[in-house]
Amino acid sequence: MSTTLNVNGKLLTVDIPDDTPVLWTLRDILGMTGTKFGCGMALCGACTFHLDGAPTRACITPISATVGKKITTIEAIGADSVGKRVQKAWLDLGVPQCGYCQSGQIMAATALLKQNPQPSETDIDTAMSGNICRCGTYPRIRAAIKLAAAMNGGV
Amino acid sequence: MATEQGNVDVINMSRRSFLGAIPATGLVLAVRFPQLAVAADQPKYGADAMPNAWVDNPLVFVAIDSNGTVTITCHRQEMGQGIRTSLPMVVADELEADWNRVRVKQATAGEARFGNQDTDGSRSMRHFFEPMRRCGAAARTMLEQAAAVQWGVPLAEVSASLHEVVHRATNRKLGYGALAIAASQLPVPARETLRLKTPAQFRYIGKGEVKIVDGLDFVAGRGMYGIDTRLPGMLYAVVARPAVYGGKVVSYDSSATLKVPGVVRVVEISGTPPPSEFQPLGGVAVIATNTWAAIQGRKALKVQWDDGPNGSYDSTAYKAELETATRNPALVARNQGDVAAAMIDAARHVQADYYIPHMTQAPMEPPAATAQIVNGRCEVWAAVQAPQATHDRISKRLGLSPDRVIVNVTLLGGGFGRKSKPDYAVEAALLSQAMNGKPVKVTWTREDDIQHSYYHTVSAEHLEAGLNASGRPIAWLHRSAAPTFGSIFGPDPKHEQAFDLGMGLVDVPFDIPNLRIENPEAAAHTRVGWYRSVSNIPHAFAIQSFVAELAAAAGRDPKDYLLELLGPPRRIDPRTINAPWNYTESPLLYPLDTGRLRRVIETAAREAVWDRPMPAGHGLGIAAHYSFVSYVAAVVEVAVNDKGELSIPRVDIAFDCGPQVNPERIRTQLEGACVMGIGNTLLSEITFKAGRVEQSNFHDYQIARMNIAPRDIRVHLIPSEFGVPLGGVGEPGVPPIAPALCNAIFAATGKRIRRLPVADQLST
Numbered sequence: 001m002s003t004t005l006n007v008n009g010k011l012l013t014v015d016i017p018d019d020t021p022v023l024w025t026l027r028d029i030l031g032m033t034g035t036k037f038g039c040g041m042a043l044c045g046a047c048t049f050h051l052d053g054a055p056t057r058a059c060i061t062p063i064s065a066t067v068g069k070k071i072t073t074i075e076a077i078g079a080d081s082v083g084k085r086v087q088k089a090w091l092d093l094g095v096p097q098c099g100y101c102q103s104g105q106i107m108a109a110t111a112l113l114k115q116n117p118q119p120s121e122t123d124i125d126t127a128m129s130g131n132i133c134r135c136g137t138y139p140r141i142r143a144a145i146k147l148a149a150a151m152n153g154g155v
Numbered sequence: 156m157a158t159e160q161g162n163v164d165v166i167n168m169s170r171r172s173f174l175g176a177i178p179a180t181g182l183v184l185a186v187r188f189p190q191l192a193v194a195a196d197q198p199k200y201g202a203d204a205m206p207n208a209w210v211d212n213p214l215v216f217v218a219i220d221s222n223g224t225v226t227i228t229c230h231r232q233e234m235g236q237g238i239r240t241s242l243p244m245v246v247a248d249e250l251e252a253d254w255n256r257v258r259v260k261q262a263t264a265g266e267a268r269f270g271n272q273d274t275d276g277s278r279s280m281r282h283f284f285e286p287m288r289r290c291g292a293a294a295r296t297m298l299e300q301a302a303a304v305q306w307g308v309p310l311a312e313v314s315a316s317l318h319e320v321v322h323r324a325t326n327r328k329l330g331y332g333a334l335a336i337a338a339s340q341l342p343v344p345a346r347e348t349l350r351l352k353t354p355a356q357f358r359y360i361g362k363g364e365v366k367i368v369d370g371l372d373f374v375a376g377r378g379m380y381g382i383d384t385r386l387p388g389m390l391y392a393v394v395a396r397p398a399v400y401g402g403k404v405v406s407y408d409s410s411a412t413l414k415v416p417g418v419v420r421v422v423e424i425s426g427t428p429p430p431s432e433f434q435p436l437g438g439v440a441v442i443a444t445n446t447w448a449a450i451q452g453r454k455a456l457k458v459q460w461d462d463g464p465n466g467s468y469d470s471t472a473y474k475a476e477l478e479t480a481t482r483n484p485a486l487v488a489r490n491q492g493d494v495a496a497a498m499i500d501a502a503r504h505v506q507a508d509y510y511i512p513h514m515t516q517a518p519m520e521p522p523a524a525t526a527q528i529v530n531g532r533c534e535v536w537a538a539v540q541a542p543q544a545t546h547d548r549i550s551k552r553l554g555l556s557p558d559r560v561i562v563n564v565t566l567l568g569g570g571f572g573r574k575s576k577p578d579y580a581v582e583a584a585l586l587s588q589a590m591n592g593k594p595v596k597v598t599w600t601r602e603d604d605i606q607h608s609y610y611h612t613v614s615a616e617h618l619e620a621g622l623n624a625s626g627r628p629i630a631w632l633h634r635s636a637a638p639t640f641g642s643i644f645g646p647d648p649k650h651e652q653a654f655d656l657g658m659g660l661v662d663v664p665f666d667i668p669n670l671r672i673e674n675p676e677a678a679a680h681t682r683v684g685w686y687r688s689v690s691n692i693p694h695a696f697a698i699q700s701f702v703a704e705l706a707a708a709a710g711r712d713p714k715d716y717l718l719e720l721l722g723p724p725r726r727i728d729p730r731t732i733n734a735p736w737n738y739t740e741s742p743l744l745y746p747l748d749t750g751r752l753r754r755v756i757e758t759a760a761r762e763a764v765w766d767r768p769m770p771a772g773h774g775l776g777i778a779a780h781y782s783f784v785s786y787v788a789a790v791v792e793v794a795v796n797d798k799g800e801l802s803i804p805r806v807d808i809a810f811d812c813g814p815q816v817n818p819e820r821i822r823t824q825l826e827g828a829c830v831m832g833i834g835n836t837l838l839s840e841i842t843f844k845a846g847r848v849e850q851s852n853f854h855d856y857q858i859a860r861m862n863i864a865p866r867d868i869r870v871h872l873i874p875s876e877f878g879v880p881l882g883g884v885g886e887p888g889v890p891p892i893a894p895a896l897c898n899a900i901f902a903a904t905g906k907r908i909r910r911l912p913v914a915d916q917l918s919t
Contacts, residue, residue, distance in 0.1 A: 024445055040450075
């Protein structure tokens with residue numbers, strides 16, 4: 001069964017069952033490995049991507065649910081002005097340790113800042129507590145979100 | 156010891172490429188090493204005590220191409236500690252290389268060439284700082300010699316500076332690229348002739364200004380981890396493994412599995428019975444054209460298992476068993492004075508029992524590996540902490556000679572000890588073999604990871620103290636019962652081994668005249684494995700909690716009481732307290748220095764403003780611990796509301812690891828260790844019922860998230876001169892967190908936590 005996806009502005013057709021999650025479609029079929037597997041149950045946020053701009057867990061989203069919508073992944077987030085600021089803040093503050101969860105963290109943080117340019121501490125908790133970092137980079141993630149917010153229009 | 160020229164056979168390979176990514180010209184040589192000659196009767200410590208020890212030959216680690224690009228090989232694995240930045244940075248500093256012109260290449264498995272590659276035990280910088288400095292200095296010397304020859308001037312008149320060699324008298328300059336080929340023709344200078352920089356000359360070391368080399372890849376999703384490997388024609392596998400350690404497949408029915416679209420084949424893997432070491436648990440593999448199809452196929456699989464003798468392992472019953480064991484006299488691990496007599500003399504007695512459950516590392520990248528076999532050679536790509544062990548186990552299991560196995564190491568999406576055990580890489584090799592050499596990637600789902608791990612031990616800790624009239628302990632008895640990770644390597648010794656005992660139990664540095672430490676029997680019923688900071692977790696939790704309990708009993712300030720127990724500053728030879736293991740470090744270079752432990756306590760207390768007034772519901776707790784030859788103290792502030800909900804406004808950590816090569820990455824390790832320690836304390840527990848792990852994913856095996864992370868972690872690094880031996884960094888930050896946090900809970904609420912995790916104990 002073929003399904004057409006709009007991934008980072010490109011239309012791509014895949015021939016797999018349409019209940020296949022976006023995660024494995026990106027990673028195994030399309031070869032885009034920036035979106036990470038962490039739990040398969042929307043518990044850790046490592047696979048966060050944007051579906052029409054909304055932060056979404058790729059591991060539980062079947063490709064059938066994305067038809068006619070825009071998929072944005074970590075590979076393209078630097079083309080977004082907010083995403084670019086978030087990436088810069090992450091580098092400036094040395095956030096990543098092993099780096100594995102950071103794709104999802106950056107996607108979640110970018111979605112937060114696009115919707116709420118000046119988030120409070122509680123807003124950050126709410127938006128980011130679904131994204132697990134086993135290395136424990138949370139204090140720097142928090143600081144980097146604030147830095148990216150402060151950079152508004154700066155990059 | 157022989158000189159470098161004496162025991163190294165250099166083969167000039169400058170016209171060929173011996174490592175794939177390195178250009179074919181320039182300073183590119185290969186080298187064959189005989190083992191370093193060490194007298195058999197000489198005890199070996201530090202890097203010398205590790206398999207294949209260390210190598211400091213620049214021809215192994217440094218390549219310079221004709222355009223001046225310096226490629227430095229990193230032979231330790233990156234799992235978040237920043238080692239791919241820090242070790243090459245050390246080489247680059249002594250080499251006087253411009254960091255902007257340095258590339259980092261990851262070594263394949265090959266300890267005979269690179270020295271020890273087993274990335275655990277908080278050893279990478281501790282063991283390789285000096286060899287990597289010599290490596291850089293030797294390469295720099297070769298470049299200087301090449302320039303001096305070219306100019307016909309004495310070597311003493313030239314010096315390297317930021318990627319070029321300068322003749323000071325004439326201000327002539329030659330870049331590293333222009334000198335590379337000539338330098339490659341020169342012999343490697345003898346080790347004892349090298350001029351190392353003085354610390355004042357360091358350009359990168361100790362500054363914390365170099366950004367991590369993988370940063371740009373990390374923020375753009377370009378980092379390649381074990382799970383990200385892709386090869387042409389690759390198949391994807393998941394494995395149904397026995398739920399019980401030592402369980403076996405009786406029979407299986409794959410008819411429904413084979414109907415799942417994308418499933419290619421179902422293959423049985425035979426397991427290695429306990430002790431199964433690093434070999435697979437066995438089971439039934441489903442091989443498909445993508446991971447999702449393999450997962451769906453596994454769901455449709457019907458397997459009948461024989462659980463074997465561990466099928467009755469039950470955490471509730473085992474906890475009672477361990478606690479009973481600690482109530483009776485047991486194997487003596489350390490004894491000084493006469494505890495029994497001193498207990499009789501004591502004015503009062505205090506005792507407490509602590510329990511610390513199994514936990515699992517749960518790295519965010521679950522175990523994953525890919526293998527293919529081409530022309531009888533097995534090539535593997537895997538996220539492994541121990542590449543040589545991976546290489547050896549695959550070679551053994553597949554019956555291939557060692558030269559027919561190649562292990563490429565990817566980035567690790569976290570390790571924490573799980574990826575020291577390469578069972579998943581062996582699975583990938585076996586499945587490729589079953590598929591006639593086709594590339595096969597094995598991915599562990601999160602359920603696989605949580606239910607088939609190598610678990611942090613489970614322990615019961617019983618402490619008793621006799622206090623004199625002024626509240627000071629005159630007798631101390633500690634019984635610690637925990638299965639040892641030694642049980643995965645051979646017949647279960649059922650007692651803590653030197654490395655378990657030496658992690659904060661027998662090496663308790665208190666100045667107490669009568670002290671006795673005992674270790675009751677504890678059999679392992681699952682794969683016990685090391686987990687970041689290992690047995691220091693239960694030992695520090697019990698000991699540092701008990702100190703605070705004694706302080707409360709004596710009506711004393713817990714910080715002052717802790718300092719008093721440590722006694723006057725002194726350097727303890729670990730052999731004199733029956734702790735000869737000492738993280739395999741020399742007792743003379745690395746005595747247990749109570750002065751350093753006092754200093755981190757005093758620093759953390761001062762920086763945290765220990766005496767500051769606390770709002771209602773807030774409390775401060777302190778704990779300190781020596782591990783991995785470093786010294787840490789933590790002061791945790793907690794706030795507990797009337798519903799028993801806890802938050803952590805602030806943590807102050809004082810850390811003394813000796814000289815700090817990359818202070819920025821040391822801070823991040825301490826921050827991360829703090830967050831992990833908080834998860835250990837508040838949330839994480841693996842339990843067994845009928846031999847099976849009861850948890851399966853992050854909803855029931857919980858780890859710290861943003862909402863529980865401290866709002867403010869302040870890391871205070873104790874200044875140290877280069878020349879002091881380096882301490883470990885990755886692990887020592889974890890152990891003091893649990894007791895400091897529970898001591899803070901006591902200060903805030905009056906409730907004493909003796910069983911981890913805290914979970915709902917504050918609301919019930």
